[in-house]
Amino acid sequence: MHEEGRDWMVISYNNLKRDALSTQIADAIRDAILKGHLIVDERLPSETELAERFGVSRPTVREALKRLAAQNLIRTQRGPTGGAFVNRLSWSEAHDALVTTNTLLIGMNDIPFEAVIEARFTLEASCLPLAAERRSEEHLALMRSEAARQRDKNLTDEDFCSSDVRFHRAIAEATGNxxxxxxxxxxxxxxxxxxxxxxxxxxxxxxxxxxxxxxIAALSDRDAPSAKALMDDLARYTLDLAEKRRKPRTS
Incomplete structure (x- = not known):
């Protein structure tokens, strides 16, 4: 039984095509969650009731719920008070999904390298006014530590890349947003x-x-325009490297 008085018409039960039913059911429930019609920790109707409302078998509903669980949108609990409940998506789970999705989209599609450079620096430049205003000494200390590490001639390319990521992540975190x-x-x-x-x-x-x-010096001085000019310099330098990479080597 679902919660007394709860109107489960917040889920769209109509217009299912006969192909990929479990996917369509998962999409309908997902849509209700994303629109806020189903709130965190709310219990969904039982498998039997969902099957009746969608006009499908219980295994089809079960497959749909497995899809939603794989997306961390719901969790299942056993026992008399169990069932499927709307999950609270954590920042860490969302972060990993975002990074993975971006990496796959860029890596698996024909996106010009210059477009990636443009997007990255345009986005990061938007952080600079807030970072300059709100940066803490802890943020600056982290940036200084990474910049110093990057001058180590024995640092591997992989470790340099990791340090570069941490440096720029500190700028984003310095926004306080x-x-x-x-x-x-x-x-x-x-x-x-x-x-x-x-x-x-x-x-x-x-x-x-x-x-x-x-x-670091510009952010320490809370000088957003100078920080923006330096970020532009870094963008141009990266574009220059991309151009050199495209040019064939001459003997």
């Missing part, structure tokens, strides 16, 4: 490793560390 920092994860943790992978043989680590040090 968790939603903005979350959205930046797709740009920094998906796009930046790709950019480093394609340009690491040609880049000048000292030049990058210098740019990072100057960025």
């Amino acid at each position: 968790p939603v903005l920092a979350f959205q930046m994860a797709g740009a920094i943790e998906a796009m930046l490793p790709l950019m480093n992978m394609l340009t690491y043989r040609m880049r000048d680590r000292t030049r990058m560390a210098d740019l990072h040090d100057n960025l």
Whole structure:
């Protein structure tokens, strides 16, 4: 039995096609969750009731619920008070999904490298006014630590890339806006490793560390325009590396 008085018409039960029924049922429930019609910790109708309302078998409903559970949108509990409940998506789960999705979309589609560079730096530049205003000494200390690490000549390319990600993630976190920092994860943790992978043989680590040090100084002075100019310099340098990468080597 579902909750007394609850109107389960918040889920659209109509217009199912006969193909891929479980996918359509999962999409209907997912849509109700995303629109806020189904709230966190709310129990869904039973498998039997969902099967009756959708006009399908219980195994089909069970498959749909498995799809939703795989997306962390619902959880199932056993026992007399059990059932399927709307899940609360954690920041860490959403973060991992965002980074994975961005990485796959960029890696599996014919997206020009220049478009990736443009998107990443445009997004990161939008963080600079807030980062300059709200940065803490802890944020600056983290950036300084990473910039210093990047000057270590014994640092591997992989470790340099990881340090580069941490440096720019600190800028996003310095905004003090968790939603903005979350959205930046797709740009920094998906796009930046790709950019480093394609340009690491040609880049000048000292030049990058210098740019990072100057960025730190601008943010420390709460000078957003200077920080933006330095970010533009870093974008142009990355575009130059992309251009060199395209040019064939001459003997």
